[in-house]
Amino acid sequence: MSSNDLRSPAAVLNPPVGAREATAASPLPAVRLPAFRLTDKFGRTISDLRVSITDRCNYKCVYCRTGSQGAQFAELAMEDYLRIIRVFVSLGIEKIRLTGGEPLLRKGLVPLLAQLAQLRTNRTRDPKPLDLAITTNGHLLAEMAAPLARAGLSRITVSMDAVDAAIFERITRVPGCFEKVLAGVRAAQRAGLGPVKVNCVLLRGFNDDQIVPFARFSRDEGVIVRFIEFMPLEEDRLWTPDVVVPLQEVVSKLNSFRPLVPLAANSPGETARRYTFDDGIGEIGIIAPVSQAFCGACSRIRLTSDGKIRTCLFSHFDHDLYGVLARGGSDDDLAGFIQKTVETKEARHHIGEPGFLKPSRSMVHIGG
Numbered sequence: 001m002s003s004n005d006l007r008s009p010a011a012v013l014n015p016p017v018g019a020r021e022a023t024a025a026s027p028l029p030a031v032r033l034p035a036f037r038l039t040d041k042f043g044r045t046i047s048d049l050r051v052s053i054t055d056r057c058n059y060k061c062v063y064c065r066t067g068s069q070g071a072q073f074a075e076l077a078m079e080d081y082l083r084i085i086r087v088f089v090s091l092g093i094e095k096i097r098l099t100g101g102e103p104l105l106r107k108g109l110v111p112l113l114a115q116l117a118q119l120r121t122n123r124t125r126d127p128k129p130l131d132l133a134i135t136t137n138g139h140l141l142a143e144m145a146a147p148l149a150r151a152g153l154s155r156i157t158v159s160m161d162a163v164d165a166a167i168f169e170r171i172t173r174v175p176g177c178f179e180k181v182l183a184g185v186r187a188a189q190r191a192g193l194g195p196v197k198v199n200c201v202l203l204r205g206f207n208d209d210q211i212v213p214f215a216r217f218s219r220d221e222g223v224i225v226r227f228i229e230f231m232p233l234e235e236d237r238l239w240t241p242d243v244v245v246p247l248q249e250v251v252s253k254l255n256s257f258r259p260l261v262p263l264a265a266n267s268p269g270e271t272a273r274r275y276t277f278d279d280g281i282g283e284i285g286i287i288a289p290v291s292q293a294f295c296g297a298c299s300r301i302r303l304t305s306d307g308k309i310r311t312c313l314f315s316h317f318d319h320d321l322y323g324v325l326a327r328g329g330s331d332d333d334l335a336g337f338i339q340k341t342v343e344t345k346e347a348r349h350h351i352g353e354p355g356f357l358k359p360s361r362s363m364v365h366i367g368g
């Protein structure tokens, strides 16, 4: 089926009963339709959906939030996220990441996950459970890791920007955060969600001395540490190229601790460059959207807490999918809107180029 096919994927994969009977009675071999894939105008397959379920957050990280602004956008009912996600899955989405704001603040998260765990990918030959992930600051994770794992979560990413408690508190502006997050990481490992990914956004002058301590942390705790280049997505106006700690600098600091050994990507669209050390202990990922942009392999689309599609973190537009639902639209209407919106996905971001304009929402209000 081409992306111009006006029938919905659901209608094609589940033809009307009469059509099925005609096929069954026919002497011709049954036609096997390929599973529908969402594709943008540059030929990129979109298989990865990030859903923000709230833009509230209990942390005020200095590189993300001003500290004085709160939630800015509405939250949908959990049934609405579920319905929208089902439609995305019928269009070929295979990986769902729940995020925010802070997703663990949202009541009804565990039942939502349990429902998502019942869904299957739209592959005609071998439908599989979805890959279900959460990105969290980990503050509430110690109590929630086991219920999330039981509900069907596949894996978890915890944001933690320092392994030094005082530095971490200076970044989050929340006392006692390091102990809470560390307990959350360990609880997730025990609950079977390991290896936990630990994301650290590096900021020159704040936590760039944490690179080698994080390497030790990965080796000691059995977690995958991922360093992320800081992007201009903050509520404030803090970003300059000088604050970004680029990939090459991280690689050379790690190499001076122990020789790094590159690892193969887990999938073609993987954003992190993966490494271990010469003794095979520990895993480090480096995500370098600024110095080594990976837009050509982007497979992502985002849904904000208030039900708007964002085709790129750096978009200047929201596409009001919830509006279609609120006006009584059918699943086919939602699917049509999603297909049309995906076609408008930007070729790439323009961070650091002359004339770069910050996106119309900051990270916490999009969903990271």
Ligand code: SAM
Residues within 6 Å of the ligand: 057, 063, 064, 099, 100, 101, 102, 103, 135, 136, 137, 138, 157, 158, 159, 199, 200, 201, 228, 229, 230, 231, 232, 233, 234, 363, 364, 367, 368
């Ligand atoms: N509250 C959750 C958390 O802390 O993981 C989920 C939302 S948070 C916005 C998602 C991720 O985006 C976090 O890992 C955070 O560090 C990262 N992030 C926020 N602002 C960023 C920026 N300007 N550049 C790069 N990463 C950023």
